[in-house]
Amino acid sequence: MTSNNAFYAQSGGVTAVINASACGVIETCRKHSDRIGTLYAGHNGIIGALTEELIDTSLESDEAIAALRHTPGGAFGSCRYKLKDIETHRSQYERLIEVFKAHDIRYFFYNGGGDSADTCLKISRLSEHMGYPLQAIHVAKTVDNDLPITDNSPGxxxxxxxxxxxxxxxxxxxxxxxxxxxxxxxxxxxxxxxxxxxxxxxxxxxxxxxxxxxxxxxxxxxxxxxxxxxxxxxxxxxxxxxxxxxxxxxxxxxxxxxxxxxxxxxxxxxxxxxxxxxxxxxxxxxxxxxxxxxxxxxxxxxxHLASAVDVEQAYAVGQRAVECALEGKNAVMPAIQRDSEEPYSWSIVDAPLERVANQEKFMPAEYIREDGFGINDAGRRYLSPLIQGEDFPPFENGLPKVASLRLEQIAKKLPEYHL
Amino acid sequence: MTSNNAFYAQSGGVTAVINASACGVIETCRKHSDRIGTLYAGHNGIIGALTEELIDTSLESDEAIAALRHTPGGAFGSCRYKLKDIETHRSQYERLIEVFKAHDIRYFFYNGGGDSADTCLKISRLSEHMGYPLQAIHVAKTVDNDLPITDNSPGxxxxxxxxxxxxxxxxxxxxxxxxxxxxxxxxxxxxxxxxxxxxxxxxxxxxxxxxxxxxxxxxxxxxxxxxxxxxxxxxxxxxxxxxxxxxxxxxxxxxxxxxxxxxxxxxxxxxxxxxxxxxxxxxxxxxxxxxxxxxxxxxxxxxHLASAVDVEQAYAVGQRAVECALEGKNAVMPAIQRDSEEPYSWSIVDAPLERVANQEKFMPAEYIREDGFGINDAGRRYLSPLIQGEDFPPFENGLPKVASLRLEQIAKKLPEYHL
The missing domain is CATH 3.40.50.460 (Phosphofructokinase domain)
Structure with a gap:
C-alpha cells in the first residue's frame, strides 16, 4: 500500500449522475491500490479541503460505493463556494496545498462545471509553483451542458x-x-x-x-x-x-x-x-x-429516469480521471468525443484544462430553427443520442434505493481554518 | 355478433392510468363479443355522447389497445363538463338516451371521479324512467383519492x-x-x-x-x-x-x-x-x-413512474365494470377493498352508485400526526401499499412509447346537438 493519497470533491449544483462519476473515481482508485493509497472525499466539496473535513472513503463497503452509481445528489456534499482570486487571496490556495501535504494527497479530482475547472487549473499551477507534486484532474459535470471541448457534459x-x-x-x-x-x-x-x-x-x-x-x-x-x-x-x-x-x-x-x-x-x-x-x-x-x-x-x-448513456459517460469520466492521474497527467479533463452519430458512439479524450476553464458553450445558432421557437433537425441529431437507454435504479418498497454511506471523517492534523 | 353495443367515456382530470382502465374495459368487451357488440368511446368524454361523436374502438388493433395500459392522458379525450341538473335540464339527459338508442348502446361505462359517478347514477335512473334498458357502470378514477367506499382510487x-x-x-x-x-x-x-x-x-x-x-x-x-x-x-x-x-x-x-x-x-x-x-x-x-x-x-x-399496484387496479376496475354489465348489474361502481395490509392484498367489490355519488373522502384525522405537519404510522400503513411495484412502459428512442390510435368516428344518425 502506497501513501500517495487522493482527494475527490463535488462542486456546484449536483446532478442525477454526479455520484456515478464518484463511483467511477472510487472504484478505479480501489483497483489501483498499489499506486493510490486512501481516497479522501471533501465534506461539502472544496470547503472540506479548506476546513480539513476529509471523509475516508476506504471505510465504505464495495456495495455502498457501487450504489453511488444509482444515487442522485452529491453523496459527499457539494458547495457553491468559489475560491477568491489567487492574486489577492493566495493564502486560501496555499491552505489547500497545506492540507494536501498534511495528508499525503498527490491526486486531486475535482468534479464540477466551468468554475471548478478554473479552480482545478489554479490549484494545479500553484502546487507546481510551490514545488508540491500534485496532479489535478477535473471531472466534468453540469446539467447546463455548457462546458467547452467535451461534446456534452455528464448530467x-x-x-x-x-x-x-x-x-x-x-x-x-x-x-x-x-x-x-x-x-x-x-x-x-x-x-x-x-x-x-x-x-x-x-x-x-x-x-x-x-x-x-x-x-x-x-x-x-x-x-x-x-x-x-x-x-x-x-x-x-x-x-x-x-x-x-x-x-x-x-x-x-x-x-x-x-x-x-x-x-x-x-x-x-x-x-x-x-x-x-x-x-x-x-x-x-x-x-x-x-x-x-x-x-x-x-x-x-x-x-429514476436517468439516461443510460449519461450514466455510462459520468462513470467513464470518473474512471478516466484516475487513469489520467496514473499516467502522470496534470491539469486535464477527460472529455467526451462524439465519434459517430448514427449509430452513436463516443470515446474519451483528455482535454487540457486551460482550454476548458471559464468558458461557456452556448447552443449554436445552427441548432435553432428559423423562427427561433425551437430546434431544427441538426439540433435533434445532436440531442437525441444523449437521452438513449434507461438505467432504472433498484427499487425497494416502491421507491428508488439510494446509497447509504458512513461518511466518517479522519482526524484533523492542522490548526482550524476559517472560511 | 350481438347488436347490444357499449359506450365508454373518460371524464374530468386524467391520470397516468385512466387508459389502463380503458384497456380493461375494451379488452374485456372483446372477450365477450357474443354478448357485447361494438364498444364506442366518447370523443372528449360525455360531450362525445351528446354530440354523437362516437369513436369506433373495434377499428383499433389489439396491439394498440394493449398499449393503452402504458399510455398516460385520456386516449379518447376527456372533458370538464358537468351535466346540468336533471330537473331543469332534463333534455340533456334525454339526448344521451336518444344517442344510446340510435346506436343500440345498452352498456354505459363512465370513467371518472365523484361528479361523474353522480352523472352515471342520474343517467341510469332516467333510462329506467324512460323505459330504455341501459346498464350504467361507473369506473373509478381520480388522483385526488377522494372517492368514498373504495379503499383508494385508481390514479x-x-x-x-x-x-x-x-x-x-x-x-x-x-x-x-x-x-x-x-x-x-x-x-x-x-x-x-x-x-x-x-x-x-x-x-x-x-x-x-x-x-x-x-x-x-x-x-x-x-x-x-x-x-x-x-x-x-x-x-x-x-x-x-x-x-x-x-x-x-x-x-x-x-x-x-x-x-x-x-x-x-x-x-x-x-x-x-x-x-x-x-x-x-x-x-x-x-x-x-x-x-x-x-x-x-x-x-x-x-x-413512466406508475405504481404497479395502481396499474393493476385501474385495469381491474375496468375489467370488472364489464363483468358487472354482463351480470346484469346497474348503477354500480367496482370498488377496491383492502383485504389485508401486511402483506397487502385487495379484491374488487361492487358498490351501489347512490353510496358513491357526490361524496368526498377526506384524509381521516387518525392519519395526521399530532403537530399537523405530516402523517403518522397509521397514515403510512395506509399509503405504502399503494405505491408498490414498478410497471415501466416500453421505451423507444429514449422515451416512453405511447399508444397510437386511429380514433375513427362513426357516421352520425341524429340531428346536430348544441351544447
Missing amino acids: FGSVAKYIATSTREAALDIASMCSTSTKVFILEAMGRHAGWIAAAGALASDTNDGPPHMILLPEVPFDRQRVMAHIDAAVKKHGYCVVVVSEGARYEDGTFLADAGNTDAFGHRQLGGVAPTLAGMVKQDLGYKYHWAVADYLQRAAR | FGSVAKYIATSTREAALDIASMCSTSTKVFILEAMGRHAGWIAAAGALASDTNDGPPHMILLPEVPFDRQRVMAHIDAAVKKHGYCVVVVSEGARYEDGTFLADAGNTDAFGHRQLGGVAPTLAGMVKQDLGYKYHWAVADYLQRAAR
Missing part, C-alpha cells in the same frame, strides 16, 4: 431525458382535456445562460410540429407579441399549446423574464418563476386557460 | 409514487448543497380539498423525522407563525428543510394560500402557485435561500 443527458419525457407525458394530458379545460401548458426548465435543457423538450415529438409547440430559449430574445401570436396560432391549429421555457429566457436588452433579484455565491442571479410570468401574459393577452409547472430540482435529481 | 397510487420519489430525489439534492446554498425546498402537490397526494410525500423517508420535514395539508389550517417556526427548527436541526405543500393548503377561514381567482367548469377555483407564495414567506420571515417546484400535470401524467 445533461439525464435532465434532457427528464424534460423530454415529462413534456411528452404532460402533452398527452393536455391534449385529452383541451376541448373544455387547459389550452396552454408551460413547463419551466433549468438553464441560466444556455437553452440546452429547454431545447431537449423538442425530443418529446418526432417532428418539429410539436408538442412542444414552442420552446423559449435564452439565445433568442423574448418578443411578447411574437410569442403570444405563436401560442394563439398553435391553440387554433392543435386545440392546445405546450410551451417549454428556459429559466434564462430574456428580453432583447438581457433582462430576464422573471428576475427574483437575488444572487448566489458565484454572483449569478437566482432565477425562478418564468413559467408563472409567462402564464400571466397568456391570461392577459389571450385569455386562454393555462397551467404551468416548474420542475426545478426535480429535473436534475431524477435519477 | 392515486401512481401520483403518490411520483411525489414520494421526487421528494426523496430532490431531498438528496438539497441535502448535498445546503451548507452553502438552498436551505428550504418546497414542492407543491395537487389536491384541492384532500391532502392525500401531499401526504404521500412522507413515504420519501422511512421515519417521520423526514425529509420531507413538513407536509402542509388542506385538512390542517395554515398558521404562518407555527409553520415558519417549524421550518426554522428543521433547518437548524438538519441543515435544510423539505416541505411538501398541497395546492389546497388554506387558512383557518378557508381562504386558500394562493388563490388565482379563477373557477373551472365545475365551479371549483383554479389553484396554483402555493409553493412560490410559501417561498415568499420563508424569504420574508426567515431569510433562508429557497427553491420551489410545482409539479402540476407532470405528477398525474408520469406514467
